[in-house]
Amino acid sequence: MTTSSLNWPVAALRDAELRDRTYMRVGGRARWLLEPATPEELQLAIVTARERGFVPRILGGGCNMIIEDGLHDCVVITTDRMKRCFRPVRGSASFEEESQRSELVHVPPAEDPRLVVWAGTTLQKLCSTATELGLSGMECLAGVPGQLGGGVAMNAGGRYGEMWDSVEVVRVIEPDGRMLDLPRAECTPRYRNGGLGERVVAGAILRLVPQTRAEVRERAKQYLLEKNAVQPVMEWSAGCVFKNPDKQRSGGLSAGQLVERCGLKGRERGDAYVSPQHGNFVINRAHASSDDILGLIEEVRAEVASQTGVELELEVKVWRREPR
Ligand SMILES: Cc1cc2nc3c(=O)[nH]c(=O)nc-3n(C[C@H](O)[C@H](O)[C@H](O)COP(=O)(O)OP(=O)(O)OC[C@H]3O[C@@H](n4cnc5c(N)ncnc54)[C@H](O)[C@@H]3O)c2cc1C
Structure with missing residues (x-):
């Protein structure tokens, strides 16, 4: 626990900078930033924040997020320290770890192709672990930044699959503080929406598909090359700004293609601009403010609506400063 934790039951920072915790590199400070290291600490952080009148906001890798500048008088809980990824006890449906029971160590992945993953594990760590074990299912996330909880x-x-294709059980914390394990059948994930509402993801059990390591590695490499060829992955962004619209409404065009058709690639506001490479990415050149970025997004949305009649819906999550 840090000295700045005051009387929070988990590590905590006061007036913590959020900017560098996002891929877009924009955003102000949080009155409190709580840093649980385990699912149990996450639960404790949520319960304590709520007891103190805060509805906590959850920050994963900050890769699909635009945070407004200024002081956010709120509690943010980061899952950054919850980075464990391990194999479960064979045959068990729980989050128990295989290596705690010596007789079960070295179960071949083909006999139990599951992984237990805590919320803060990066998607890239997850991809590489699955590849090393010869387990397929995570290649569709090759090159996607962020963490398991956010994912x-x-x-x-993307086009080759999505996170929930591999989720067997998700461990969540309800707003009232209860920790629950939800089987896949009880969940209703949709396009770019896990369908969990206000529940916080503490971890998940993933069921993957045994294959050879070489096959998995080759596929991940291929998907990564394809992604890097079309997206500005090295720039500061929040990924795709808009969800792809219903194809019937958009004449089969994706959000990025609509932006391009409207001549908006390269459009600038302050230090923010629409990527010339991919119309659905807004980039922070270096010193963009949240007003630059959010203003540009609104400009693009309004222009697409007026030229094509398609109202684009945000994929990115926006954190505004809200009075308590
Ligand atoms: C260069 C780039 C490329 C990208 N490519 C893709 C892509 O191909 N496909 C794709 O789908 N996305 C893509 N993204 C977007 C992003 O990487 C994903 O949405 C990722 O899953 C976000 O995870 P995160 O941990 O960063 O979530 P954050 O950005 O931190 O949070 C996103 C939302 O999830 C919530 N959240 C975070 N953690 C939890 C939790 N534990 N429990 C409950 N809610 C939580 C947050 O409150 C917020 O509402 C890309 C982003 C970038 C910058």
Whole structure:
């Protein structure tokens, strides 16, 4: 526990900078930033924040997030320290770890192709672990930044699949503080929405598909090359700004293609601009303010609506400063 934790029951920072905790590199400070290291600490952080009148906001890798500048008088809980990924006890449906029971160590992945993953594990760590074990299912997330919790909450994915294709059980914390294990059949994930509402993801059990390591690695490499060829992955962004609209409404065009058709690629506001490479990415050149970015997004949305009649819906999550 840090000295700045005052009387929070988990590590805590006061007036914590959020900017560098986002991929877009924009955003102000949080009155409190809580840093649980385990699912139990996450539960404790949520319960304590709520007892003190805060509705906590959950920050994963900050890769699909635009945070307004200024002081946010709120409690943010980061899952950054919850980075464990391990194999479960064979045959058990719980989050228990295999290596705690010596007789079960070295179960071949093909005999139990599951992984237990805590919320803060990065998607890239997850991809590489699955690849090393010869387990397929995570390649669709090759090159997608962020963490397991954010990936489950957003149902991250792309043309080759999505997070929830592999979720067997998700461990969540309800707003009232109860920790529950929800089987896949009880969940209703949709396009870029895990369908969990206000529940917080503490971890998940993933069921993957045994294959050879070489096959999995080759597929992940291929998907990564394809992604890097079309998206500005090295720039500061929040990923795709808009969800792809219903194809019937958009004449089969994606959000990025609509932006391009409207001649908006390269459009600038302050230090923010629409990527010339991919119309659905807004980039922070270096010193963009949240007003630059959010203003540009609104400009693009309004222009697409007026030129094509398609109202684009935000995929990115926006955190505004709200009075308590
Ligand atoms: C260069 C780039 C490329 C990208 N490519 C893709 C892509 O191909 N496909 C794709 O789907 N996305 C893509 N993204 C978006 C992003 O990587 C994914 O949405 C990722 O899953 C976000 O995870 P995160 O941990 O960063 O979530 P954050 O951005 O931190 O949070 C996103 C939302 O999830 C909520 N959340 C976070 N953690 C939890 C939790 N534990 N429990 C409950 N809610 C939580 C947050 O409160 C917020 O509402 C890309 C982003 C970038 C910057």
